[in-house]
Amino acid sequence: MQGSCSCKSVQYEVSELATPIIHCSCESCRKAHSAAFNTGAGVEPEHFTWLKGEDNLSSYESSPGKHRYFCKTCGSQVISKKEGAPLHILRVATLDDDPGVVPQFRIWKSEEVSWLDYKGDMPEYDEWHPEH
Numbered sequence: 364m365q366g367s368c369s370c371k372s373v374q375y376e377v378s379e380l381a382t383p384i385i386h387c388s389c390e391s392c393r394k395a396h397s398a399a400f401n402t403g404a405g406v407e408p409e410h411f412t413w414l415k416g417e418d419n420l421s422s423y424e425s426s427p428g429k430h431r432y433f434c435k436t437c438g439s440q441v442i443s444k445k446e447g448a449p450l451h452i453l454r455v456a457t458l459d460d461d462p463g464v465v466p467q468f469r470i471w472k473s474e475e476v477s478w479l480d481y482k483g484d485m486p487e488y489d490e491w492h493p494e495h
């Protein structure tokens with residue numbers, strides 16, 4: 364699968380996802396993505412390759428050790444990395460190809476905005492999923 368930022372300066376390839384796709388409603392994701400929630404999935408670093416524009420990325424440390432990488436030109440969030448964590452977190456909405464699976468649950472409901480209305484369509488957790 365390939366993906367890219369909004370302006371196509373940054374392009375990548377990912378061979379497979381390592382975790383379910385999840386929606387995260389934490390305040391940090393909401394602010395970083397300017398959206399009610401961020402849709403992410405873990406990927407093994409060896410399954411992820413920058414095709415173009417790695418030098419056009421900037422990053423922001425949104426919490427200690429957590430670095431969010433985005434395109435310097437258009438601002439699209441592409442991946443995040445947490446120091447010591449084995450997986451990169453791919454911003455699934457930047458994929459240009461269909462990952463072939465659908466989101467499985469929502470996390471950080473405790474920081475969700477009050478105006479989001481999607482109740483009842485998948486499991487949700489006040490903070491992290493107990494396993495993922």
Ligand SMILES: [Zn+2]
Nearest residue numbers: 368370434437
């Ligand atoms: Zn861009």
